[in-house]
Amino acid sequence: MANQPMLKFVKIDRDMPQKRSADTRKGDFDEIYAEFAREKAAEQASRCSQCGVPYCQSHCPLHNNIPDWLRLTAEGRLQEAYEVSQATNTFPEICGRICPQDRLCEGNCVIEQSGHGTVTIGAVEKYITDSAWENGWVQPITPMQERPESVGIIGAGPGGLAAADVLRRAGVQVTIYDRYDRAGGLLTYGIPGFKLEKDVVVRRNEQLEQGGVTFELNCDVDAAKFADIHAKHDAVIIATGVYKSRELGLPEPATRQSVKALDFLTASNKLNFGEETEGYTDGTLNAKGKRVVVIGGGDTAMDCVRTAIRQGAESVKCLYRRDRANMPGSQREVQNAEEEGVQFEWLTAPRGFTDEGVVVQRMRLGLPDVTGRQAPEIIEGSDYVEPADIIIKALGFEPEDLPKMWDQPDLEVTRWGTVKAEFTTGKTAMEGVYAVGDIVRGASLVVWAIRDGRDCADAILDAFGPAKAIAAE
Template sequence: MAKSQMLKFIDRPQAQPSKRAAQERADDFLEISRPYILAKAEEQASRCSQCGVPFCQVHCPLQNNIPDWLKLTAEGRLEEAYELSASTSTMPEICGRICPQDRLCEGNCVIEKDFGAVTIGAVEKFITDTAWEMGWVKPIQPVADRSEQSVGIIGAGPAGLTAAELLRVKGYTVHVYDRHDRAGGLLTYGIPGFKLEKPVVMRRVQRLVDAGVVFHPGFEIGRDASLDDLRARHGAILIATGVYKARAIEVPGAEGPQALEALDYLIASNRAGFGDAVADAPRFDAHGKHVVVIGGGDTAMDCVRTAVRQGAASVKCLYRRDRSNMPGSAREVMNAEEEGVEFVWLAAPAEIRARSVVAQRMRLGQAGPDGRRAPEAEPGADFETSADMVIKALGFDAEDLPGAFGAPELSVTRWGTVRVDHKTMMTAIPGVFAAGDIVRGASLVVWAVRDGRDVAPQMHRWLRETAGQQNRKAA
């Protein structure tokens, strides 16, 4: 197919995968979009304008070769499209599901304004789901035997799993330590199944297990071993813990029994989905309750949509700015509204009571250093709304890793994130690297994958230099 045959956006309208009806999908935790059929994927891929400067690729943190695998998809060459997609991403079908494409690749598609963006995320998901079904996703094959050197990775989230795969390909013995009983980090326990069904994550983990990556679940650094203990076991260490410390709401009643941390709530829901016993399960069950979620990011969207599926009597989301300034995905807001969530814009909590939330009306003032207009309270404009369950979803900060790891020499920034040399990605401790949210702060899964991809060659270089020095000493 010639390049000019790709430019079908003029006569082929944008068609995202059809969604299940809101009433139907609100009764389960299955993904809400129906998959493309082959003909529809080919049709939508053919809308690509094959730009000379592909802004979709430029604005993808992984620099995925989007125009090329769209072209291959349009030509029906799906296996080649998958191989190209997988050459830059360790989990394209996951990013295709949960990336905010409207803010990244699709939001920068040059035909988006007049014709609607190419449905990049849906095609990416289709390509790799098809690859799994057809057996095109091959086992990981180490290119060399470097098993005499081992790597320890702290954290089994997207950054840690990506680095584990790439270092195993290099031939190293890889051990992954994680506090949870299943690998995947927030992919497993933080993101609900209606956005990312858990078998999609587990098959990625199993592929690593089959390749010889050794997982140590339920292993907490500082409790089961110190950072120094791990350094004695391994030639290099990667800290990829993510950030899990919930940001506090400084209002009366914020620590009351009906006030939950967002991550605790989502973990409980995901554990229930796995069939696990959940401690204090009624407290985390929204069935029949009036639920108020405080926050405006993707975690807040996950919480409101989970509460709907648990059978809440009502679900409201309080956000202190307006809709246009909301940090979460616009698509997620739309999905939540379709499912019955009520958004209360320009509202912030003033007090959390036993059966209600007192909130204050806000207005947007002058823009701050980040360019966003700062919210400020409207005097005398308080109101009260019923709430049997209040979920606090204001984001996450870094935990005290130097204290938890027994490693005071581990340097951190004023935000508590681990300080690294941004060229080598090494921390202040020789041979100890860091990647993902624990370095950049709470961010997107795709950025964690990017960091895991970037840190692996730096660790490989360190291990090669270390082996060379040892050989010279032995000689």
Template sequence: MSAKMLSFVSVSQVQPPKRLAGERRADFDEIYEDFATGQASVQASRCSQCGVPFCSIHCPLGNNIPDWLMLTAEGRLEEAYAVSQATNTFPEICGRICPQDRLCEGNCVIEKGFESVTIGAVERYITDTAFEKGWVKPAMPVHELESSVAVIGAGPAGLAAAERLRAAGHKVHVYDRHDRVGGLLIYGIPGFKLEKDIVARREKLLEDQGVVFHLNQSVGIGEGEISLAQLRRDYDAVLIATGVYKARETGGPGSGLPGIVRALDYLTASNRRSLGDRIPDGELEAAGKDVVVIGGGDTAMDCVRTAIRQGARSVKCLYRRDRTNMPGSVREVKNAEEEGVEFVWLAAPEAFLGDSVVTGVRAQRMRLGLPDATGRQSIEPESDGLFTLKADLVIKALGFDPEPLPELWGADDLEVSRWGTIKIDRERFETSVPGVFAAGDIVRGASLVVWAIRDGRDAAEQIDQWIREPAPASLAAE
């Protein structure tokens, strides 16, 4: 083992510099800076190089984290990047937006007594350095193949699959209904967590690799759309990686009032403004308003922090459970509180007030009850627990469901689950339609970017194998 490791007993955990809350409230720039030269190596040296690396086990990509931490501690950054990118298509993105406190860092073996290794920050430093030094190159194929694959969706799952398929030698064409590559990386995640030139940098690498993008191109049966049947005729295989975009709704009196908006609509408008697109003044904007965000996940955190930056008069997050049971990142909650967000725990919306426009949210105090079948505590209303929050803008961040793809695409033979997600063979990623595969949130439901990357890479491997070694006729007929 390297003599540079195991320094956690003498070196304290240090996070990268974070801009002051008052400064970062004024813009959409990323709030964390990179480690200073040498600081990443010192922090990486805190790794215990444990025999059972729980950080890797709890990383959806199975990243070889202790290996690239040791290489970083030894100053061998180019080798560290090589190890990191071997399992992760977008390490600089995961280093910025992964909830490390729930995954790798939250399972670091030194976390309880000495605080975890700052894995995410080191990962970001390694890759940013690799880009700066010119070590990041497109993964060019050794041999060009005659086969071709269509990927539907330019989000993280689709891009990860496209990169792997192209590296294997297949011609890859990616279709997306939006005007930019990245999916939720561009339009769903605010710039203070992921600046958009980071995504554009990867897009350029994919283009240099030979991946072809068809933007502003929807798949479906309507005018101007390309059908799934046509893609099946034009390509040897098709991968569906559309993600899930249908917003979950909450009912109750007044739920249809103007001023009540969906989280993704709100975040998309904000991101488009930051990208320079023309958005009508005041539309989906929080400036000068009392804002209430309903929900407790990472999307809700993105909304409250965006509202702060837009100059909202007040921002409150209404969540039906407590801080401990919140699904969003603990780190994001802390950042939001520093920036001026008020959290209203154990409260759920009961009605929305107003005549021609929303003016408030009537909420019900809740309490935690006994665990349900999943082990999670149930919630019960408190007697006489009604109260009202003033609101000029209400943002619903309640999660996402799949769009009805078989109906939208005229593909009745595309089987879906009772939740609307696409059914696949879990080993081969193939759907009920021969030669059509699926990966990412459209299969597993709304989840993390890192899981989408993992699914995209795994699906690409199966598609490559399927094209090279067609399934036996008996299996294909099932």
């Protein structure tokens, strides 16, 4: 018992990697958390209770074998820990950085429920895979046998990349088509560097490319291109994500146009790649020295307010129509934003726009709606004007009308406009066409897109049947 490496949660308190001070971190786009040292990672992993029913695992969309890789980390067997982690997750170092662990694995940790503080699962997951890269344990994709079948994937976001990884390891020929000049989707252009440094994404893209995945970038898929992709490949995966911004439906003066959250974040991420966009250069998407108001309460809104702080905004305020307890974004992100100087105006919603800024109406929470959440109600006569130089709408995303864009009336969609696909397989009503990620679920988490991509790839391999090697020329 003296050598028991686990069950130390009673003696050892929960500890996160050191977070850089707000004054330091708000001056750059580097990640805000330092790395665990080997001893600290082992110490925190040793707090796991190795419970008989691991709720952390069951509440992880990928069902990662968390207790096992925590134990291996505590025992100093990092390479084995990485191999167990990688077995179920295509991008564990990305999930370790951006997953809302407080709502998933960590939020359901048994020792958290008992009052001892959750195991820092996300930080250990990140440490394991970063160590694997540093030590050369992450090996190139080398299929044991090449297969003749090919799959075209439309969209280079996490769902498409995860599917490509599984298919390529099985020897399938894979081509990914994407509208942007870099692969990664929102991992590259939507999520800021202070949450996910871009070299982390780039090295995974390079691993796929070196492993034989073909990328066709700067590729806008229209009706003709979709028909070409459909005819060229044995199967097609739609992994476009959802990029159409939701609108408030309020008139705006010609002199004061609000901007979309994704446009703002993309301009900032491109700048960090060394590229200035027109919107940033002309000031439309540049917060420096300006009063910024962000409308919304999700993780995208948190990305916008924290990006505006780093761009040197004079002030940053976030309007959200419910209170703090009912906001959809990560509470950890809200805390980080507050530390960095963001002001939250809870129970407020825009009523209109003026040349000076946003007309804001105060709200109160009434009876629960059909979702079980208290519905916000307007407090009459409470309007005021919030001055703003830049107004950013972070209201969520909706799917584009793919059947119309691609002239494919047989591609069935739901009443929300998402592609209708089978659960677990991603199979659609169109022969040989599958769909994964947000274009099926609506705006969701990266970890769910990875799960969908992996499941869909497995279903396609089942449909292809046993491997038939490519004949030698």
